[in-house]
Amino acid sequence: MAKILLNGKEVEFKEGETLLDIAWRNGEKVPVFCYHPKLPVWAGCRVCLVEVEDRRGRRGLKPACATRAENGMKVWTTTEPVKETQRSVVALLLTNHPLDCPICDKGGECDLQEITYLFGPTTSKYTFPKRLFPKHDAGPYFDLEPHRCIQCFKCSTFYWTIGGGKDWSVFDRGWYTVFGPEKDRFVNNEFSGNLIEICPVGAINGGDYKYYTRPWNLELVPAISPEDSLGANVTVEVISRKPYTKGKMVKGGKREDVHKIVRINGRENPDVNEFWITDRDRFSHEYVYNHKDRVDYPHLKSRDGKWVKVNWEIALDWVAENVKGKRVAVISGGRGTNEAAYAGRRLFKEILMTQDVDFRPPHAAFKEDPIRRAVGYSASTAKVADIDKADAIFIFGDVRETVPGIGIRLVRAARRGARIFVLNPYRERYVRDGWAEWVKVPAGSETYVTYQFAVEDPDPEFADVVRAFKDAKFSLFIFPDDMEAEAQSNLAHVSAVDDRVKFLLLRTAPNGQGFVDVEFTPFPDGSTTGEILQKAANGEIDVLFLWEVEPLYEYYDRNLVVKALENTPFVVVMTSFWDPSTEYASAVLPITVPYEEEGTRTNLEGRVQYGKDALWPYEGSRPAWWIFKSLINRLGGTAPWRNAREVFDDMVKNVLVYQNLDFHPYDMPYEERPYPDYVPTIAKLKRVYRYPLASYRFAVEGYTPVKGEKRDGLILLHTHDIYRGSYYAFRNRIHKPFVKEKTVFISSEYAEKHGLKDGDKALLKIGPREYEVAVAVSKDVPGNLILFRGFFYDLPLNESITGKITPVDTLNPSSSTVQS
Amino acid sequence: MTLRERLENVKRIFPKADSALIAALHEVQDEYGWLHPDGLKLITEVLGYTETHIVSVASFYHFFHLEPTPKHKVGICTNLTCMQKGAYDLLKFARENADPKKVFVEEVECIGLCDHAPAGLLNGTPLKDLTVETLKDILENPEKYDEGYRETYEDMADLYRDG
Numbered sequence: 014m015a016k017i018l019l020n021g022k023e024v025e026f027k028e029g030e031t032l033l034d035i036a037w038r039n040g041e042k043v044p045v046f047c048y049h050p051k052l053p054v055w056a057g058c059r060v061c062l063v064e065v066e067d068r069r070g071r072r073g074l075k076p077a078c079a080t081r082a083e084n085g086m087k088v089w090t091t092t093e094p095v096k097e098t099q100r101s102v103v104a105l106l107l108t109n110h111p112l113d114c115p116i117c118d119k120g121g122e123c124d125l126q127e128i129t130y131l132f133g134p135t136t137s138k139y140t141f142p143k144r145l146f147p148k149h150d151a152g153p154y155f156d157l158e159p160h161r162c163i164q165c166f167k168c169s170t171f172y173w174t175i176g177g178g179k180d181w182s183v184f185d186r187g188w189y190t191v192f193g194p195e196k197d198r199f200v201n202n203e204f205s206g207n208l209i210e211i212c213p214v215g216a217i218n219g220g221d222y223k224y225y226t227r228p229w230n231l232e233l234v235p236a237i238s239p240e241d242s243l244g245a246n247v248t249v250e251v252i253s254r255k256p257y258t259k260g261k262m263v264k265g266g267k268r269e270d271v272h273k274i275v276r277i278n279g280r281e282n283p284d285v286n287e288f289w290i291t292d293r294d295r296f297s298h299e300y301v302y303n304h305k306d307r308v309d310y311p312h313l314k315s316r317d318g319k320w321v322k323v324n325w326e327i328a329l330d331w332v333a334e335n336v337k338g339k340r341v342a343v344i345s346g347g348r349g350t351n352e353a354a355y356a357g358r359r360l361f362k363e364i365l366m367t368q369d370v371d372f373r374p375p376h377a378a379f380k381e382d383p384i385r386r387a388v389g390y391s392a393s394t395a396k397v398a399d400i401d402k403a404d405a406i407f408i409f410g411d412v413r414e415t416v417p418g419i420g421i422r423l424v425r426a427a428r429r430g431a432r433i434f435v436l437n438p439y440r441e442r443y444v445r446d447g448w449a450e451w452v453k454v455p456a457g458s459e460t461y462v463t464y465q466f467a468v469e470d471p472d473p474e475f476a477d478v479v480r481a482f483k484d485a486k487f488s489l490f491i492f493p494d495d496m497e498a499e500a501q502s503n504l505a506h507v508s509a510v511d512d513r514v515k516f517l518l519l520r521t522a523p524n525g526q527g528f529v530d531v532e533f534t535p536f537p538d539g540s541t542t543g544e545i546l547q548k549a550a551n552g553e554i555d556v557l558f559l560w561e562v563e564p565l566y567e568y569y570d571r572n573l574v575v576k577a578l579e580n581t582p583f584v585v586v587m588t589s590f591w592d593p594s595t596e597y598a599s600a601v602l603p604i605t606v607p608y609e610e611e612g613t614r615t616n617l618e619g620r621v622q623y624g625k626d627a628l629w630p631y632e633g634s635r636p637a638w639w640i641f642k643s644l645i646n647r648l649g650g651t652a653p654w655r656n657a658r659e660v661f662d663d664m665v666k667n668v669l670v671y672q673n674l675d676f677h678p679y680d681m682p683y684e685e686r687p688y689p690d691y692v693p694t695i696a697k698l699k700r701v702y703r704y705p706l707a708s709y710r711f712a713v714e715g716y717t718p719v720k721g722e723k724r725d726g727l728i729l730l731h732t733h734d735i736y737r738g739s740y741y742a743f744r745n746r747i748h749k750p751f752v753k754e755k756t757v758f759i760s761s762e763y764a765e766k767h768g769l770k771d772g773d774k775a776l777l778k779i780g781p782r783e784y785e786v787a788v789a790v791s792k793d794v795p796g797n798l799i800l801f802r803g804f805f806y807d808l809p810l811n812e813s814i815t816g817k818i819t820p821v822d823t824l825n826p827s828s829s830t831v832q833s
Numbered sequence: 834m835t836l837r838e839r840l841e842n843v844k845r846i847f848p849k850a851d852s853a854l855i856a857a858l859h860e861v862q863d864e865y866g867w868l869h870p871d872g873l874k875l876i877t878e879v880l881g882y883t884e885t886h887i888v889s890v891a892s893f894y895h896f897f898h899l900e901p902t903p904k905h906k907v908g909i910c911t912n913l914t915c916m917q918k919g920a921y922d923l924l925k926f927a928r929e930n931a932d933p934k935k936v937f938v939e940e941v942e943c944i945g946l947c948d949h950a951p952a953g954l955l956n957g958t959p960l961k962d963l964t965v966e967t968l969k970d971i972l973e974n975p976e977k978y979d980e981g982y983r984e985t986y987e988d989m990a991d992l993y994r995d996g
Contacts, residue, residue, distance in 0.1 A: 179883040179885060179886065180883060180885050181885070182885045182886055182888070182889035183889055184888065184889050184892040184893075185892045185893065186892075186893045194885065195884065195885045195888060198885075447881065
């Protein structure tokens with residue numbers, strides 16, 4: 014075992030460790046500014062210099078973060094030259110750093126503050142006038158204060174190597190070095206919010222946290238992001254988790270702070286999100302405490318159509334009375350916790366004896382589970398961390414808009430030299446930024462393309478990508494679960510027959526995997542979402558439950574939804590918000606939003622993760638599992654659960670795939686990282702949570718790939734949008750500048766042919782119907798494609814359109830006769 | 834050659850985009866006199882860098898101009914020998930008398946012409962033994978003195994061939 018002499022003490026180390034790792038592990042205080050465990054070593058700040066003597070007796074100061082330990086080295090971290098260096102480095106940094114700590118948002122968790130206090134000089138002889146920069150508006154997420162910058166280059170290093178963005182850089186030189194996006198441009202990268210967290214000073218501040226409070230006032234609550242199925246680990250920071258004790262507010266509590274999330278930061282989980290979270294996870298919290306949209310108490314509709322606010326007893330009795338012995342169906346959004354999904358499954362499938370239970374939107378609600386059909390169980394075979402091992406990665410669809418969080422690993426894979434192919438009808442972000450190669454797949458031809466991976470002699474058009482697939486030692490398919498069913502089955506089949514191939518199924522519902530696991534699905538013989546709506550529209554359903562879903566926003570066929578809601582005599586809407594579908598409801602039951610309830614969520618790779626409740630439920634809202642439990646008890650079943658943990662324990666006994674869990678997520682296992690306590694921003698991330706995976710078994714059945722057909726002709730593709738496609742994110746005003754208006758994206762050749770210009774109004778003609786839309790000419794869209802993003806309420810698709818893709822007749826310049 | 838062809842040429846000589854960027858910036862500055870956004874856009878197309886990155890690199894270097902600047906640039910050396918021979922007086926004179934639309938006056942560090950001090954540069958052409966009279970003439974008719982000396986990247990190509 015190799016050894017070094019650290020401050021006169023013999024310590025062992027592993028090959029490849031730096032002096033900083035060894036020093037920190039042994040409790041020595043070495044300050045750092047530009048070092049971050051997940052970033053490339055920059056060694057620019059020089060504050061971590063330590064005195065080193067190698068085996069030949071050469072002695073000098075070396076940066077601890079960039080120096081590898083060698084056997085027989087002698088290292089001192091507290092000698093006078095080291096201290097002198099630390100003092101002078103800090104003194105020089107402070108010559109240009111304004112002393113505005115009292116008004117700086119970083120105060121209290123600022124590395125410079127802490128290191129100056131512990132290692133810096135007491136006085137300074139440098140009294141120059143300090144530099145100033147003009148104010149730069151970098152978008153709603155940021156408040157940039159470049160004059161506080163200490164030029165550690167952490168932000169640009171992060172932005173280029175982890176975030177994979179290209180619009181943030183460092184300009185000019187010397188004293189006038191300034192970071193940021195180019196003048197008058199907004200930062201536009203889905204990981205940009207992490208800059209706030211890694212900045213060691215208050216140069217990059219959060220737009221949501223600005224001038225609100227101090228870090229020592231905050232309570233840090235570990236939670237799981239509900240925005241997408243990656244299940245990023247986040248820390249929800251609130252003034253107080255339990256502001257009341259025995260009906261009284263805690264001392265010093267302010268009325269407006271009682272129900273308020275101040276900010277959300279990342280939490281370390283090396284297997285899922287490392288440190289980093291997306292802007293959608295970070296800045297989407299206003300919907301929790303923006304009370305004007307929230308439902309406060311249960312509401313029942315009286316005979317004259319007016320809402321009556323009632324207590325839970327009355328509401329639940331009324332609902333129980335109305336569902337007894339009726340034909341019941343339920344549609345969910347796949348957003349609740351596993352506990353709620355399990356309780357719901359018990360209520361609907363075992364007490365109310367209905368199989369009409371689904372959580373998928375109609376365009377993705379397949380009669381037969383496409384993955385189960387090919388590999389026996391509906392779950393990913395790969396882990397998210399497998400992206401780091403793959404030689405070739407094949408991405409179907411637009412990852413940035415569905416599960417953006419896996420992007421950090423895609424960028425890393427591209428930098429490592431792995432080949433990444435994006436098989437998509439249009440050029441998406443990773444192609445545009447040069448991280449991936451684009452394979453143009455005509456919209457609607459996914460089945461045809463996936464079939465090429467399964468056969469010996471592929472279509473010459475896709476020969477290159479198939480060859481790359483065959484040459485790779487370990488390749489990975491990444492595809493969304495709302496792709497064509499046969500295409501999903503094909504890919505799953507290909508990965509099942511070949512050990513070198515795995516796939517990652519991106520669930521579009523945030524807890525889709527959990528809902529599948531607890532069998533909140535219509536299989537084997539229930540009705541899918543589309544069928545439920547059809548049945549309801551025909552008057553074949555008496556009671557329809559809508560649980561955390563807004564079909565009028567999310568489903569294409571708005572007319573059918575309206576018809577279904579109108580023709581169902583008793584609609585129960587379980588929601589947190591006064592959404593349009595509550596108009597058709599007989600009863601509205603307020604449920605908590607994700608950060609108000611504790612529970613587990615299963616992410617897209619099958620990882621069961623626990624999130625704590627950061628706030629008390631708003632007014633009278635209750636967790637969904639509690640509502641299901643109360644209904645079970647009222648309808649003659651027995652549900653003895655008192656809290657979410659008891660539901661979980663019951664669930665583990667009854668859900669097949671969770672029976673092998675060798676851990677209890679509520680007892681969050683974690684490891685301590687050897688970070689020193691005195692460096693606040695890193696100390697905050699000290700606990701590393703490692704949730705093991707639930708174990709699944711896979712069996713390959715006799716499934717043969719489907720060939721499918723290649724489509725061409727003009728096609729309207731209705732696709733996801735990162736902010737508008739999320740049930741929670743679009744309710745936050747902070748994302749507004751990034752939410753595009755009712756816009757279609759077309760190619761320049763198409764625009765030229767039809768005399769359209771960027772920003773024009775145009776008429777979109779689909780069959781007999783016409784819609785007025787704005788036109789954006791984009792070079793990322795091929796000639797035969799018209800692209801439309803986001804929730805569907807913007808495009809008034811009032812008649813039935815089957816599937817996701819619709820042939821378009823024409824897109825013409827708007828005539829003055831049509832007004833929308 | 835058009836600017837695009839020259840940029841393509843630079844790209845051919847320096848296969849790595851990192852090495853080609855500075856040379857490409859020189860070509861753009863030769864064409865417009867400063868780093869005109871049109872030129873930068875051409876670089877983005879040819880080399881594949883974003884404009885942010887290009888501006889970030891260009892802003893590091895003193896002799897790249899991101900603000901509109903005339904094509905002719907007179908640099909006067911103010912290092913030791915030239916300074917002793919009155920370079921600061923010449924610089925002051927040049928700054929006061931130059932037509933800002935015609936000539937841009939800048940201070941340069943030692944250009945290795947100490948034996949002809951005070952010396953200077955006009956777009957890369959050396960100016961030797963400057964006096965107030967010659968400088969005045971240079972400022973008025975810079976075209977006359979510009980011998981069109983440019984660095985050629987072909988010479989350096991072998992150095993950079995392997996990246």
